[in-house]
Amino acid sequence: MTTVVFECEYKGLRYAGIGLPAAGAPHTLYRVAEDALRSAVLAGGGPEAVVAAVTEGAETVSVSLDDPELRLLPxxxxxxxxxxxxxxxxxxxxxxxxxxxxxxxxxxxxxxxxxxxxxxxxxxxxxxxxxxxxxxxxxxxxxxxxxxxxxxxxxxxxxxxxxxxxxxxxxxxxxxxxxxxxxxxxxxxxxxxxxxxxxxxxxxxxxxxxxxxxxxxxxxxxxxxxxxxxxxxxxxxxxxxxxxxxxxxxxxxxxxxxxxxxxxxxxxxxxxxxxxxxxxxxxxxxxxxxxxxxxxxxxx
Missing domain, CATH: 3.90.850.10 (Fumarylacetoacetase-like, C-terminal domain)
Structure with missing residues (x-):
């Protein structure tokens, strides 16, 4: 199955998520720098390396898609x-x-x-x-x-x-x-x-x-x-x-x-x-x- 990642802003900070969130359900977000996902793509290594670069050692929060403080990003x-x-x-x-x-x-x-x-x-x-x-x-x-x-x-x-x-x-x-x-x-x-x-x-x-x-x-x-x-x-x-x-x-x-x-x-x-x-x-x-x-x- 294809790996899906996304980025967003939550309470003024940038986060990344893994997988497609379910409507109304909480989803784990990983605190990232703005260039973290881009840097992981440029470094190569495939989807596993990208996921590892985003998730390992990162602070996490659990947020629902309908949270008014969540803003999804391209x-x-x-x-x-x-x-x-x-x-x-x-x-x-x-x-x-x-x-x-x-x-x-x-x-x-x-x-x-x-x-x-x-x-x-x-x-x-x-x-x-x-x-x-x-x-x-x-x-x-x-x-x-x-x-x-x-x-x-x-x-x-x-x-x-x-x-x-x-x-x-x-x-x-x-x-x-x-x-x-x-x-x-x-x-x-x-x-x-x-x-x-x-x-x-x-x-x-x-x-x-x-x-x-x-x-x-x-x-x-x-x-x-x-x-x-x-x-x-x-x-x-x-x-x-x-x-x-x-x-x-x-x-x-x-x-x-x-x-x-x-x-x-x-x-x-x-x-x-x-x-x-x-x-x-x-x-x-x-x-x-x-x-x-x-x-x-x-x-x-």
Whole structure:
């Protein structure tokens, strides 16, 4: 079974946990320094070494997920200097191509985008803020790979988690070549759970959009590597050939792309809707309310 670790803040201090906490039940947390988990990943040794580095000799507390003083964090997030980046690929799924790739087919990089800093990531149940008047919103359940660069700038793969790359697909489709960066200016959420394993082959589940406490739309999704047209090693090797992404100490959250979802059924997400991504294949749920942002403010 894949080892899962996570980080959080509790009463102003940083802790790490092992395994997926059960709702309403106390879970053991281990007091850690901000860079403890990242340092363990960089040191190598696999999941056992990471767990040992976090747990051995650490002070512990027992906390429930619903404790109001507990704040979950994106995996490996460097909170002190925000040396982190959220970025991803578009058009990666097989369903968006009219054929399957040949085994020896030359790699053609998919479209790529920068989403923002790691500090912009939202956690489960936190609102996802959009522009004040989005054209047509689209939820995107995705696998997020997590990398940490060492002091020489070499990226080290840490593991994977899951995200919702909410974006304005309506704006994107009105001008694919110029307006896509604007369309991506909606907040993104991640689960805090870091799966210490290779990128997952099969990831399946269901998305639901809740409105006024009732399911207004629901549909299945698949976002593992078996659903992608592009090979994950090809995408990551190409991306990290760019020196700017090899800055020493950088933590990289890399979204692998999503398949069709509510937009493709003609459904419109509204202000106040709750997006629920149930990654049933991995036993985790990511839910966030949508909040339209404030109207344009005067610039002085």
């Amino acid at each position: 995996p490996l997030l460097p909170t002190s200097d925000n040396n982190s980046l959220v970025n991803g690929f578009m058009g990666t799924h097989r369903s968006k191509f009219d054929r399957d790739p040949e085994p020896d087919e030359e790699f053609t990089p998919p479209n790529y985008y920068l989403k923002g800093f790691g500090s912009w990531l939202r956690m489960p149940d936190e609102p996802l803020v959009t522009p004040a008047a989005p054209d047509w919103l689209l939820e995107e359940p995705e696998v997020a790979l997590v990398y940490a660069n060492d002091a020489e700038g070499v990226p080290h793969y840490a593991g994977y988690t899951f995200g919702n790359d909410l974006n304005d697909i309506g704006l994107h489709l009105r001008n694919k070549w110029a307006w896509t960066p604007y369309a991506k200016l909606c907040e993104t959420s991640l689960t805090p759970w870091l799966f210490l394993d290779e990128p997952p082959v099969t990831v399946t589940g269901r998305v639901s959009v809740e409105r006024d406490g009732v399911t207004a739309w629901s549909g299945p999704f698949s976002c593992g590597s078996d659903s992608l047209y592009h090979r994950v090693p090809d995408m990551t090797e190409y991306l990290f050939s760019y020196p700017l992404l090899r800055r020493p100490g950088l933590v990289n959250y890399l979204l692998l792309g999503a398949d069709k979802a509510s937009y493709h059924d003609g459904f419109r997400i509204e202000d106040g809707d709750r997006l629920v991504i149930d990654v049933s294949s991995h036993g985790v749920v990511l839910a966030n309310p949508v909040r339209f942002g404030q109207a344009d403010a005067a610039v002085s």
